[in-house]
Each structure stands twice: as C-alpha cells, then as structure tokens.
Amino acid sequence: MRRSWVLTMAMIGLPAAALAQTPPDAAPAPAPAPAPEPAADPGYDLRLRQVRERVEDLKGRVFDSKTRLMVLREQILQNLIVEARATITHVNDTSAALILEEVLYFLDNEKIYYQSNRDSALESGREFQVYSGSVSPGNHLLNVEMVYRGNGKVFSYLSGYVFRVKSSFPFFATKGREVRVKAVAYEKGGAAARLEDRPSVRFEMQQQKVVEGGAATVPGASPVPAVEGTK
Numbered sequence: 001m002r003r004s005w006v007l008t009m010a011m012i013g014l015p016a017a018a019l020a021q022t023p024p025d026a027a028p029a030p031a032p033a034p035a036p037e038p039a040a041d042p043g044y045d046l047r048l049r050q051v052r053e054r055v056e057d058l059k060g061r062v063f064d065s066k067t068r069l070m071v072l073r074e075q076i077l078q079n080l081i082v083e084a085r086a087t088i089t090h091v092n093d094t095s096a097a098l099i100l101e102e103v104l105y106f107l108d109n110e111k112i113y114y115q116s117n118r119d120s121a122l123e124s125g126r127e128f129q130v131y132s133g134s135v136s137p138g139n140h141l142l143n144v145e146m147v148y149r150g151n152g153k154v155f156s157y158l159s160g161y162v163f164r165v166k167s168s169f170p171f172f173a174t175k176g177r178e179v180r181v182k183a184v185a186y187e188k189g190g191a192a193a194r195l196e197d198r199p200s201v202r203f204e205m206q207q208q209k210v211v212e213g214g215a216a217t218v219p220g221a222s223p224v225p226a227v228e229g230t231k
Helices: 002-020 044-081 156-160
Strands: 084-092 098-107 110-116 127-135 138-150 162-173 177-187 199-211 214-217 224-228
Touching: 084 098, 084 110, 084 138, 084 162, 098 127, 098 177, 110 127, 138 156, 138 177, 138 199, 162 177, 162 199
Parallel strands: 084 177
Antiparallel strands: 084 127, 098 110, 098 138, 138 162, 177 199, 199 214, 199 224
C-alpha cells in the first residue's frame, strides 16, 4: 500500500519536473541594421529646379493661351452683336485769328480722342478722324471740348486771348447702318460779333448702309441738316 502511494506521487510530480527541465524561450533576433543612405547627387537639385521651371513656363503659356482665347471670343461676340458703326471727324473751319491748342472727344462719357498742338500737330491738317468703329444700336452722346488761343501774328492784341469751347451732340445709331458725324469748329456771328462769342461748333450727320468690306450710301438717303451743338 505504501509502495503504491509513493508510485502515484512520483507519477503526479513527473510533469512538473519535465517542465522544469524545458529550456527557456529563445531570445528575439536582433533588428536588421538600416540601409545606408545613398550619397547626395550634386546634379539632382539642378534637374529638379529645371523641371520646376519648365512646369512654370508651361503654366504661363497655358494662361496666355486662355487669355488670347477669351479676347478672341469677346471680339467674335462683339462682331455678332454690335451691328452698327460710327465714324467721327473733326473739321477746323475757323479763321487764322484762332489757333487750336487742344481738342478732346468723348463718346458716351468715354474718352475716344485727345490731341494737343505740341509741335504744331493740330495745324498740319484742317480735317482729321477721331473715331471709327463699332457702336451698339441705339442712342449715343458725343461731347467735344476745344481750347483756342488768339493768334498774335494776325493781331497783336489777340495773343492774350484763350477761348474754351464745349459742345454736345446726341445721335442715334441704326442696326446695319454707319452713322458719320462731322464736328465743324467755326466762327459764328461774323465780324460784328465779339471775338469771345465767335468760336462755336456745328454737327453734320449722315447715315449709310453697312456692306461687306465697308459702307455704301443708302440709295435716296440725304444727309441730316447741320445742327449746332449745345454748349
């Protein structure tokens, strides 16, 4: 009986002894050493900068192309929508007693022409064009401002005189027509009028039919009578 109990106890203690004799877990393998960094390429930064510059250049070209396309589109739309034209001409019909020093034109409150008499630019011709282009069909307002100086070579007392003339002229632009307006600067009242009251402006207008490549006079149409502008 005693031998059987000893044998049983030996059998129960066997697994513990076996566990005690099991070797400990193996230590974890060391982490691999980091790969050495590649040596710096002296030409890499240069190539990268060249690529960036190329990209910026392409962006600029794309922007310029878009801008040109937008301008072209607006021009095409304007040609399709704006079907009236206007030509405005200045005519100086004053005597030699007055010298035109400055001339300024506005169309619908937008400046379209300015010229001073520097280097006798306004004395070279008595008639010149100040505007020629498309306008929207409908009502328009033309304003002109002029500065005259008395010509002391004609009469010595005139050298101290300066005259300012302002005048306006409303007109209507018809679809498919070209309106031609002449602003004629002249002296009204004759010799009996005071010199300061003489400088004035009258307007002459004519409507013409717009045709391909230019304008043609409408058959049977007559020019609008001259109208003195309002000061």
